[in-house]
Amino acid sequence: MAHYNSRSNTSLRSRGSFGANVPPPQPDIYYVGVDVGTGSARACIIDTNGIILALSERPITRHELKANYITQSLTEIWLAICFCVKNCIRELEIDPLEIFGIGFDATCSLVVLDEKDDAPIGVGPDFSDNKENIILWMDHRAVDETNAINSTGDKCLKYVGGQMSIEMELPKMMWLKRHLPGGIERCKFYDLADFLTHKATGLEARSYCSTVCKQGFVPIGVDGSTTGWSKEFLEGLDLPELVEDQFRRLGGVPGKNGVFLSAGEIVGKLNSQAAEELGLTVECIVGSGVIDAYAGWIGTVAGKVDIPHLQEMAEKSNSSIGTTCGRLAAVAGTSTCHIAMTKEPCFVKGVWGPYKDVMAPDYWMAEGGQSITGQLLAHVLGTHPANSELTSLAETSNVSKFDYLNLTLENLVHENRERSVVSLAKYMFFYGDFHGNRSPVADPNMRASIIGQSMDNTVNALAILYFGACEFIAQQTRQIVEEMEESGHKISCIFMSGGQCRNGLLMRLLADCTGLPVVIPRYIDAAVVFGSAILGAVAAQESVEEHITKKGRTKRSDSLSKSASNLAGLSLPSQGSLINPGSRDGTHSPYTAPSATSSTTNMATFAYGGHSSTANVPSLTPMAEENADYFSQQAQKPSHSSSAFADTDDEDDEGTLSFGSKQKVQQDLSHLLLKLGLKPLTNIRSETTHPGDKLWKTMEKMTGPGKVIMPSNKEDPDRKLLNAKYSIFLKQCKEQQEFRKLVDLVEVENARVIGMS
Structure with missing residues (x-):
């Protein structure tokens, strides 16, 4: 250990001036976060102040052999995870014994294994391919099963927004019962995040996050629940296999034959096989995992921002987990999830939940969502006749397509003598539920409807259509927020994460449509995997405290780092195929590629108020420069009565909001912390009175400062126009359903007449 102690202390002290304002990182103490998204697996390593020191990513494939049948391979995902974790360790050159905890998050996808030996079982449509043993969350095969479940009216449905979604896992299990050759008698089922903790430890613990949110589990004591699972409900669906031996295929019954945990609670230590494959040790502690969107909540809602009412709420809650109530996390990628916590259950029609114990015991979570957001923007561009021309122009200008479209819109404002970009698209009425409504x-x-298109197929017309898609995302977010507030939520702020944060146009629209401050996190692309690393830190807290108290003289010191030697022989692709946190021109993953992140370097410069040095970028006209605020994420300087974020210099924005070099990130964070006047971060060993406070204290300590986009004044002409268009948006939504009912009535009558003839 002497060699690593010397190296770690040196490297930690040389990482810029960040340590001048916060407690110095504990040498030789690190945590790993693992995130499995729709299109990639990622891993990161953080230190005790929550600074990401290494980040690695590898794409994963998904297969759609038949429309709406979308599968993935567990084998491929685990190999990708192991690759990313080992690559992070290799990059930092740290001893695996220095990694105390690991957390996992993943999409809410269904994993199917053989009970006898954990062998993968193929889930179709090609049942002979056992490697494809995951039904992805966005798989929509189980239409009839979803309808059958919702027709029961079972009490569990009121805890998933009134009806179970086709994206959830019980409909998929029911579909397998009906179609899997031989049925499901040899199967056991996991949410993907729960499988990862099972694979890592060999233990059968399940998370409340996975089971409550996606599988119909109702925690004991809620609405008379005595086992969590409902025997009558499952048998009524012809799923007696799931009831056998006290629901063993689903993880059992809490306190009897099953263990169920809230976020970050200890599952156990890595088993020897997982430790070797991950390049870690059997002393590394695994925290209970969460669905990926919930890791985004963990990684963002403790962001430090100068918004007085948030600070007042924190003081009233005495820095407990209750501090998070009212903070809506919008986790954006292929789709967007909207997650909020409450102390008491709030039932919101069409919003999943309320879910008890998911993040912390005795607290409730609600989850709204948009089925496609990043994918929507990609679809609008990819299907337009001018897309090829746009691609060529953007490449020539060395900017992303979204940058180019934003600049095009600004120039159109000048050419058409419009007031702003909002008035430029005032007759574009875009309703974008192409893939149904969550x-x-x-x-x-639900499907899309677009009013206002002409036969114009130019890039200019595409820019207007793209604006309509962005406006739709913002207006639908307002619709979700309003439904939540009418049912008891008190939403005070939106904490964003994901590549869409770089799109200044979209962020400004979100603030103006909802009337709420929008907070951009320190780690735009890494908020979710960062949240997973926090889970590892929470689980390992006692182990770390023992290590510090005994000055490293614990049984960890005597453990053999067998997997360290494996790193030297690990075969890795060329660096160009990996995300390099020290470089801002790394390759983006399929997970974030559809969500306005295709050009890190230039999008960061554009979105954060910087200036591009590329001569080919279309320049703003004088009037466009006046309207450029609608495309800037630059924080507003507060007046005496304003609750906006403290003024920041342009040169600081890029490092604090994008994943730049370690030194750059820390120098800029130090600068921001000084200007914010924030107190030094508290030690996570603070006394806590509630089990959830352990999670909150760690989040509070490790989450850095964010940046705020304040909504425009209510009397601003653009906000008035957006408000008027919101009423049209609601009509488009309601009338589509009415139109379908009219057609269905006619078709039912037609079928009756044909049947009689």
Whole structure:
């Protein structure tokens, strides 16, 4: 250990001036976060102040052999995870014994294994391919099963927004019962995040996050629940296999044959096989995992921002987990999830939940969502006739397509003598539920409707259509927020994460449509995997405290780091195929590629108020420069009565909000912390009175400062126009359903007449 102690102390002290304002990182103490998204697996390593020191990513594939049948391979995902973790360790050159905890998050996808030996079982449509043993969350095969479940009216449905979504896992299990050759008698089922903790430890603990949110589990004591699972409900669905031996295929019954945990609670230590494959040790502690969107909540809602009412709420809650109530996390990627915590249950039609114990015991979570957001923007561009021309122009200008479209819109404002970009698109009425509606309508049959298109197929017309898609995302977010507030939530702020944060146009629209401050986190692309690393830190807290108290003289010191030697022989692709946190021109993953992140370097410069040095970028006209605020994420300087974020210099924005070099990140954070006047971060060993406070204290300590976009004044002409268009948006939503009912009535009558003839 002497060699690593010397190296770690040196490297930690040389990482810029960040340590001048916060407690110095504890040498030789690190945590790993693992995130499995729709299109990639990622891993990161953080230190005790929550600074990401290494980040690695590898794409994962998904297969759609038949429309709406979307599968993935567990084998491929685990190999990708092991690759990313080992690559992070290799990059930092740290001893695996220095990694105390690991946390996992993943998409809410269904994993199917053989009970006898954990062998993967193929989930179709090609049942002979056992490697494809994950039904992805966005798989929509189980239409009939979803309808059958919702027709029962079982009490568990009121805890998932009134009806179960086709994206959830019980409909998929029911579909397998009906179609898997031989049925499901040899199967056991996991949410993907729960499988990862099972794979890592060999233990059968399940998370409340996975089971309550996606599988119909109702925690004991809620609405008379005595086992969590409902025997009558499952048997009524012809799923007696799931009831056998006290629901063993689903993880059992809490306190009897099953263990169920809230976020970050200790699952156990890595088993020897997982430790070797991950390049870690059997002393590394695994925290209970969460669905990926919930890791985004963990990684963002403790962001430090100068918004007085948030600070007042924190003081009233005495820095407990209750501090997070009212903070809505919008976790954006292919789709967007909207997650909020409450002390008491709030039932919101079309919004999943309320879910008890998911993040912390005795607290409730609600989850709204948009089925496609990043994918929507990609679809709008990819299907337009001018997309090829746009691609060529953007490449020539060395900017992303979204940058180019934003600048095009600004120039169109000048050319058409319009007041702003909002008035430029005042007659574009875009309703974008191309892939059904998750919230608050909860109707998988919803589809898009666009009013205002002409035969113009130029890039200019594409820019207007793209604006309409952005406006739709913002207006639907307002619809979700309003439904939540009408049912008891008190939403005070939106904490964003994901590549969409770089799109200044979209962020400004979100603030103006909802009327709420929008907070951009320190780690735009890494908020979710950062949240997973926090889970590892929470689980390892006691182990770390023992290590510090005994000055490292614990049994960890005597453990053999067998897997360290494996790193030297690890075969890695060329660095160009990996995300390099020290470089801002790394390759982006399929997970974030659709969500306005295709050009890190230039998008960061554009979105954060910087200036591009590329001569080919279309320049703003004088009037466009006046309207450029609608495309800037630059924080507003507060007046005496304003609750906006403290003024920041342009040169600081890029390092604090993008994943730049370690030194750059820390120098800029130090600068911001000084200007914010924030007190030094508290030690996570603070006394806590509630089990959830352990999670909150760690979040509070490790989450850095964010940046705020304040909504425009209510009397601003653009906000008035957006408000008027919101009423049109609601009509488009409601009338589509009415139109379908009219057609269905006619078709039912037609079928009756044909049947009689």
